Amino acid sequence: MRSEATLLMIDRDAVNALLDPADVTAAVREAFLLHGRREGRVFPVVREKLATGGIFGIKSGDVPSKGLLGFKAAGFWPDNRQRGGEPHQATILLFDPATGRPLCVIDGNAITTVRTGAAGGLGLRTLARPDSSRVTVFGAGVQAASQLRFALRTLRRLETVHYVSVNRDTDAAFESLFRAQCDIRCAHDANAAVAESDVIITATPGGGPLFDASAIRPGTHLNCVGADTAGKRELPAGVLERARVIADDREQALQLGELQWSRDTPVIELGQLLLGNSPFERGDGDITVFDMTGLALQDLTVARLVYARAQALHLGTRVAWPW
Template identity: 30%
Template sequence: MEAIRKSAAEIEKGDLPILVLSEADVKGLIDPLQLLDALADGFRDLSAGLVQAPERPEITIPRKGFSLAMPAWRVGMSIAVKVVNVFEANLDIGLTNHLATINLFDPSTGAPQCVMDGTYITAIRTAASAVLSVRQLSRRESRTATIVGAGVQGRQHLDLLPLVRDFDEIRVASLHHEDAISLAKTHPKAVAVVNVKQAVGTSDVVCLASHSYQPVIEAGWVRPGTHVSSVGYAPPSGELPRELLDISKLFVETADAFKSPPVGCAELKGWDVSTATLLGDAISGKRSGRESAAQITLYKAMGVAMEDLVAANLVYSAAKSRGVGQIATL
């Protein structure tokens, strides 16, 4: 017997079960190697136009911080919507300066499925995209890396870099040398350095991972054949020297990187978009990556919602299969 369809006025939402995943849950569910491979697929899909990820809006709280909303979806995945808040003064009260949550929704009905911590996902997916660029673009014989920045991103880069190249030494530099020393102690191949110019000038890979409002290196320090990545977001300027754009082959996540913040990268504002290659096109082989051993390659990240989409869906799938998390009623 055919069911009688109720009118909209007769239907109430009722209680909906929602999976809630803490930061500890998320950390325990992410496999870094799996994430790198999933992001490679995500970048290919993004370049091919298979990912919906509209421009991120920003709310600015004067003299306090800002909040970004980052939605994304791809066929076969749950809809993901991240809200990330960046409040620098949090560090003075012992709270991280980046705080985020990610909500997942059923693409068939729009019903909420999961609320998870997004702070750790933001940290690891940002570093993972940069490290993916190292895997794709650095010379395979690269043995020395320098990380500029000893905060959250410095730590994530240090954890992930050894997964893609057999580095003999990973140097850590920071505005506060004691922070570099503390971070270097966490990894057997890491060493804290004071002379950033010398470290950069003798490295095969340079990862800029700071929250600096001005360049943390000079373009002239970078030797031929180096791969440089930059993940810092600190408009109106930023950690990357624009002069490096003149002497390197540039790779970005999407063409939106050239728009004004909060959508794009401050360091790329006004630059010719035609000079860049999408990382996804290099991964798919649609366009060339590194073209010679002497070429300087540069990956500038703005952080796109596709990365959150991929990571959050990986976490959600793992949580369901392992029975991790708490069920709440909405």
């Protein structure tokens, strides 16, 4: 009955309890395959700076064959740190595509963190050298930690981790998360750390180049996360021109990602690689870059997973939503 319709609200704690890294990876891989086959649509991204100093964005899309329709409203409010809160804020809504009725409202912060880490892991599995043993991570925040967790799950020979914090100082809390899994230490010289690494992960707010282009040696793979808005970048000039570049979505990366700074660079989408539609063989000396701007379809496939599990386990809060 329409008068008895309800809306399911799934908060942060429930979402965290429902996210399994392997299952999230499978859902994110599905999103890349759907995008590669163009079975799922990615609608134009909204990304706007606010007078408050925040950035507000909307990523939306649908997958008709899967009955998926929804969006994520998200952004970055740096002043939240002074309030004791998380700067990244995200909320996901799923809809019934037949009626337009909202099905659920889901806290999107945890989903964004884990699905981005899973996408990074898929990039490493597909593009990095399998014998990679040394990584440098730029950033020591929530997303840097997620990227490193999935890197350690994906690259089994990874044993040495250098990280570069915003202030170049040791971050004991960040180190404690990984000390049992690897040899982790703060890198005070970013260029030296890059030169010694097989993999570079950049997960910062994207305020500017993080190291010198000359520091990258042949054979290095880079996962680039922080450039997700026009004007942001983490890579220095000259890197993309030397690299084989892969993006989650070409047009989105040209607008928001590292590719906005080198628009004529040839690019392949990861979904095409996973489908086997684009021949790709990594040479030992190739530099590869995964330009990650985040797909709406990733949010939708992971949100669908959370929604189904919450229903099965009777988690979340239902509120009356008659129509």
